[in-house]
Amino acid sequence: MLLRRNFPTIVMLHYVSDDPAHDDLRPWNISRNSFTRLLDFLQQENYRTLVFEDIDKGKRRAKSIIITFDDCPKLLWDFAIPELLKRNMKAVFYIPTAQLGGFNHWNVVEGKPRMDLMDGDDVKKLIEVGMEVGSHAHDHIVLRGMDSREVARQLTLSKSILESIIMKPVISVAYPYGSVPVNAKRITKEAGYRFGVAVKTTQQTRYAIRRWIYDDMDNTGTLRWKMSRAYTWYRDSEDKTAFLIKRLSQQAYRFYAGFKNILRANFTLIILLAEDTQYI
Ligand SMILES: [Zn+2]
Incomplete structure (x- = not known):
């Protein structure tokens, strides 16, 4: 089933840091200034931030956005999360459970800078401050082409680990690398998720929802384009x-x-x- 037309637009973010040591993580790292620019834009344009729990409860609004963070570095507490809270905004945080309290080893093996990731206490704290937590699979691996039993294991294991920490249902998963598993609809649904998010997919279903990437190069014009319906056809x-x-x-x-x-x-x-x- 394809998504309804009024589904909120979804942005994918990772790291927000001004530390020059993190420069090589671009475009996945954005500057604090870029992050503020995005939030300012959303406020000026009267966008409301929603999370998947809102969608599940049937909350919709013409101008709404789901802000998502993949990988969840600890440093989001230094700037990004306080900025969101200051503006009464919320977001969804996706963490690969095998790396809870670990680091972004999938970037490091490519020679990219190391980032400490959130641990169980951070995940709990996210819920306490009103954010939503989702799964990013157990290991940060490409799920497409993988044996369906292993995909199911990745999705159910991470879900149960997160649920045992936050004591509430985890209803969405962000496939690592945006790599939608074969038979995502069946496997993700059977694992108990209500939504699965990808990156730049054009054929959108509830278990392969498109997200767009925001980076340092974006401005008001590119933001409008990326949030437009026309952009959903853009690969x-x-x-x-x-x-x-x-x-x-x-x-x-x-x-x-x-x-x-x-x-x-x-x-x-x-x-x-x-x-x-x-x-x-
Ligand atoms: Zn990731």
Whole structure:
């Protein structure tokens, strides 16, 4: 089942840090300034932040957004979370349970900077301050192409670990790397989730919901574009121009094909008329 049209737009964030040591984590790391810019924009545009629990209870509003954080570095407590709380905003935090209190080893093996991740106490605290906690699978691994029993294990294990910490149901999962498992609808649903979020998927279902990426390069214009319905058809954020050219050329071709058909039809009509009046 495809998503309803009025489903809130969802942004994916990771790290918010001004420490130059974290520069190499870009675009997954954004500056404090960029984060403030995003929140200012949402306030100016009158967006309300929702979490999946709200959606599940049927809460909708024309202008709403779900802010999500993947991986959950501890440093979000230094700036991002206080900024959200100051503005009465909430967000959903996705953490891979095998790395609770650990670090982002999947980035480190690629030579990227190390970040300490939240532990069980942090997760509890997130709930206490009104945030929502979701699963990011147990291990931070690509689920697509993996044996469905292992996918099910990843999803159920992380759910039960988080639930034993926060003492309430965990209703959404963010697939690591946005990699939607095969048969996500069945497996994720059977694991007890109500929602599964991905990244930049165009065919959206409840278990593969699209999120867009916010980075330091974004401004008011790109934010509006990323939050628009048109952007949900857009796959590759790095290649915006190529995408636009493709869309324009598709439109141009459609126009040309339509025009050709009109010409052909009129030409046939002229011949028929001409035959009728014995001009040819
Ligand atoms: Zn992740």
